[in-house]
Amino acid sequence: MNGNRRRTTNLIEVNFLARWLGVMFLLGLTGLFFVYIKNQQHAVGNQSRMIESAIAELEARNEALNARITALTSRGALQRRVDEGFIHLEPIRDTAIARITPALPAEADGVLRTASRDPESRLTVGVPQRILSR
């Protein structure tokens, strides 16, 4: 009996078991990591959706404000403000207008300008402007 009992004793193969446990653990860990990554993706996706809607809301508000500014600065609105006396316009008399004509280049009037060293601007820059009054 003793001999039989000794024959049926099974030895635990630790190495074999450890290898499979390790494989299982790694597989489990991979699964958990996969779930974790998936959750992260969902979380980031939700965040980006919220940010998108916040940006859209901001853009819409910005557009609404731009439209309001356009309406408030439109000619009709400004004219109403002028009529109400909120804005006062002072007419400029014809006699108070000075007309400054563009300076003539040297080729046109034959006068060589010496004020500027830049050959391009030398012909026009620094020349006293002719002022014609109406």
Add this chain to the structure above:
Amino acid sequence: MKGIGARIGLVCGLLVLIFTGFAWRLIDLQVSQHSYFAHEAAEKHCIRLPIPAQRGRILDRNGEELAVNIPVRTVYADGTRIHDAKAVATVASPFLKMSEPDLQERLSTKRPYVVIRKGVSEEDAQDMIRAMDKAGLHGLYLQEATVRSYPNAEMLCHVLGYVDCTGHGADGIEKTMDEELTGHDGFRLIEHDRKGREIVIYRGQEQLPENGSDIRLSIDMGLQALVEKEIDTTYKDLHPAAVTAVLADPNTGEILAMACRPNYDPNKFNEAKPEQMRNRSITDMYEPGSVFKIVVTSAAYNEGIVNENTRIFCENGHFSYGGKIIKDHHGFGDLSVPDILMKSSNIGAAKIALRMPDAMYYDYVRRFGFGQRSGIQLPGEISGMVNPPHRWDMLTKTRMAYGQSVAVTPIQMIMAMSTVANGGKLMKPRLVLNKGEGNAVQEAVPVGQVVSAKSSNFIASSLLKVVSSEGTAPLARIDGFKVAGKTGTAQKISPNGGYLANRYIVSFAGFFPSEHPNLAAIVIVDDAPLGDSANYGGLVAAPVFSRIGSKAARYLDMEPETGTVAQSAQSTSVSLNSRVP
């Protein structure tokens, strides 16, 4: 043993059959009917989310915004998610500007999509959603939408038109440029969870919207504003049926300002009456009266039928022709062609027309652009009315010479006057400078050379005399500039035939500065109740032209012509009571 083996075999066989069945079903679901079930699943979880395109803006030539979009929200209710309609109504009603009982009644539904209110401002909509979240309530949701807004309200209404409830242009530039303005909506394929929230990581195909192009008009709002103000004053002071004014660049055909009275606010187009919405510059035809004399004189001079030395006997004011009497407002003897224009002699113009062959005269009338649409980029333009020679009676030709028996639109008339101003080229009127092509500007399009530059210069110099103390329109003078132009006074046509007594359409069309014309304008005052003695183009329309021209010259900083200040000072001494057509 045999019995046990058979039983094991039976169980194994059954298991094989069961798993074969499962495998077959699996293949059926995953392979044979894959597309069907994939479609079913997609229908439940996937939706095609439209991304609306923005309608393009309308700008004036300097980039001033004339039509813009305001983002708003459409608030809708999902009745399947509303558990306490009263609580939702209490929270949401202040933001929706609705009474609580009304809102509660509309929320008491089990339908999944009920529009509660359109056009809710972005701020109110977002505040409402926050208040709902704070109260832990659900069932009201937002949809993106925009409303078209015209910041200048009535100003330029006939040119801009408006957008109808479907978001498409229904009139004006909004209609003609609808395709360019509309753009193309984009879309995004999304999957959503049980609560209807998007699952971002399963976001599918996405196509971005293609926004509509901005349209840049040739209109200058500075000029438009001053034209509007002047015709508004005229409309209020004289109480006519209508006033129309158009300002154009004669060299390019660009329309710089276009306005009519009565008008309307395109932001409230549903409150406007049909007569307010008509753009009379292109939809109304009228007998132009003496302004049309520029056509017969230009044509005759261009053909060598008359010249600088031609003198025409004007029958001392009464000319019997075709069994009818053609009259002048004063009796004239021999007049030169410039004098015929200056004095606005109907007899002189009729006699010039009689010297021309019918076909030739008709051809010139057509070449000046009458009897056909000008091609301006606005809807509803009419062609006017010019009968061909085979429909003329004996008097038609003489009447056409001084602007009767012919019907024109204001846009045709100003383009004809521009032809005289720019050296004889008829230009196609242009309202759109750019259709979203960056800074590029479309080229001016000449329709054709109507008369030679010499002929147009001759007529232009003759028209200078019209705006002199001897002419019919001294009140059209502009300080600092030589103005060329022509008055027109035409009786209104009766719907029953003939003309209406004491009812006139008066006009003045002209251009300045005379040397290098930059501006051409027409002012038409329809049926002002002024009586027979005061209702003349030179008395009613010419002063409006003068005021518009003066302000436009100041606005554009046009350099005054030499030797015109003293001349213009004389204009103040002209009597308003002198009878001039």
